[in-house]
Amino acid sequence: MPRKRGDAPTEKELRYRELLAEQRASGLTLRAFARQHGMPETTLAWWKHTIARREARSKTTRSKTAGSKTNWTSVSLVPVKVVGSLPTATFVVHLRSGHSVRVEPGFDADELRRLVVTLEASC
Numbered sequence: 393m394p395r396k397r398g399d400a401p402t403e404k405e406l407r408y409r410e411l412l413a414e415q416r417a418s419g420l421t422l423r424a425f426a427r428q429h430g431m432p433e434t435t436l437a438w439w440k441h442t443i444a445r446r447e448a449r450s451k452t453t454r455s456k457t458a459g460s461k462t463n464w465t466s467v468s469l470v471p472v473k474v475v476g477s478l479p480t481a482t483f484v485v486h487l488r489s490g491h492s493v494r495v496e497p498g499f500d501a502d503e504l505r506r507l508v509v510t511l512e513a514s515c
Contacts, residue, residue, distance in 0.1 A: 469509070487508060
């Protein structure tokens with residue numbers, strides 16, 4: 393039975409929240425972590441999506457009920473020194489939030505920066 397808005401998380405959801413926190417801390421991909429724990433990757437992916445959706449909905453509800461108050465999220469960026477020219481090959485950036493971003497050659501650095509800030513703030 394689906395959880396209603398405002399209900400406390402079930403024991404099962406809390407367990408998957410713990411597992412996903414372990415996965416993020418481990419630095420392993422979702423696939424590698426699931427394999428290591430003997431569970432389907434799709435199950436972890438579903439819970440990751442479901443929890444993110446619930447948290448986003450919860451934040452939206454809180455900000456609507458906060459009246460004129462603004463809920464700000466603090467984001468810290470790590471300085472990066474670029475040596476040489478821009479990459480000519482595709483690369484992947486793995487974020488602390490657990491998100492991964494595939495970056496194609498010729499990317500817009502400002503657009504990437506905004507995306508990273510948005511993704512990091514979503515967790």
